[in-house]
Amino acid sequence: MQLPRKKAYHHGDLKTAILIAAEAELVAHGLESFSLRRVAKAIGVTPAAPSHHFGNTNGLLTELAALGFRRLLAEQKDRQDRVAHDALGQLVASGIGYIDFAVNNPNLFQLMFNWRNLNEDHETLVAHRQAAYDHLVSNVEATQPDAHQSARRALVDAMAAWVTVHGIASLLSSGKTNRLAELQKRSGTDRDSLFGELIVKAVGASHF
Amino acid sequence: MQLPRKKAYHHGDLKTAILIAAEAELVAHGLESFSLRRVAKAIGVTPAAPSHHFGNTNGLLTELAALGFRRLLAEQKDRQDRVAHDALGQLVASGIGYIDFAVNNPNLFQLMFNWRNLNEDHETLVAHRQAAYDHLVSNVEATQPDAHQSARRALVDAMAAWVTVHGIASLLSSGKTNRLAELQKRSGTDRDSLFGELIVKAVGASHF
DNA sequence: CTGTTAAACTAAACACTGTCAAGATAAGGC
């Protein structure tokens, strides 16, 4: 791994340079106005250069989404590390991480969950997405008193948890004037506590 | 109101013709590849013609989103009319209507909730969106035993209900290979019953 | 019926966009 020269014909590590520039383009202009030519120009390269590494624009966006899923899971685990180790606390921390990721990376979140042109054959995309999903399921299962006796309940609780967390994340990250955020403020409860409350409610605090 | 002539220079009712063609374009090519020129060509008119009625593409899409919110509310009410009149049953029916709308109109749903370029100054858009929101809140409040004594609970329940319904709708309508749908099938419960169960759980069946 | 005004739409052009085929350049293996 060598430092890329200044004006070399070969960039050195163009692929990652493109990914970085592409994310900057994403936050700057949004997914709706994403321009491949602009990211090429930003790093001083020809519009056709990215095609060689990613095939086409969708390939680049797909790779970006895959990285997004990796970072999403990382943020969830990071949250969990800084919190009590009981099952319910872990689940809540994971959910808050999910929500924070969506709020802090709205365009990336939109790309990951609401973009219909992603290349579903992309291996690392499906792998990282699957990893994030598995992590959720295991977190929910850990809150179940007896997994064998209540398989259906584990299933339903997993859906409930996922659905509430994703609903919060989606609504909070999408709107500019945000009704859900207004409700949260009017509740008099800080964000993490309130959404934690909702998550706990979703998995049915009855067995505690 | 006269029937539009065949090849008249003036189309007669071009504005609604464009809206209809635009929705067809939306379902045919998706929001990501929406083309204004294609909708113009589909109704045999110049690419610049829509600009006169909608300003620009965003104007057209915004109007489409506004119609979407109107139809969303209509579908919810339609569901509620065909169901028992108790408060909880009404809330569930409304939520199922919301979900069904998202599943049956995925691109429109994406436009309404995940499109960042919508013109937020568009009056009918904000009006119809507000109407849909108010309807939700009133549905939740109707399930509260005493609105005055538990204002905060009404608030939290409204958030919980909205968030679960929207989460389900968003996840179900976005993916092609859909993990949530898989979970639903594995639960052995039909879709409406299962999601109704989740909604009831969200508003806290404790007061029943 | 006639003349005028305002609305609806066209024509042509512009600056973009993503993508492709062909060629130039450099790196790495032998």
Next chain:
DNA sequence: GCCTTATCTTGACAGTGTTTAGTTTAACAG
């Protein structure tokens, strides 16, 4: 050293949204 392969450029093409100026028609006043 040469040769092969990966990397990037050049130049072009079709398609996109939008704008300006001009043409056609409807609506309306007399």
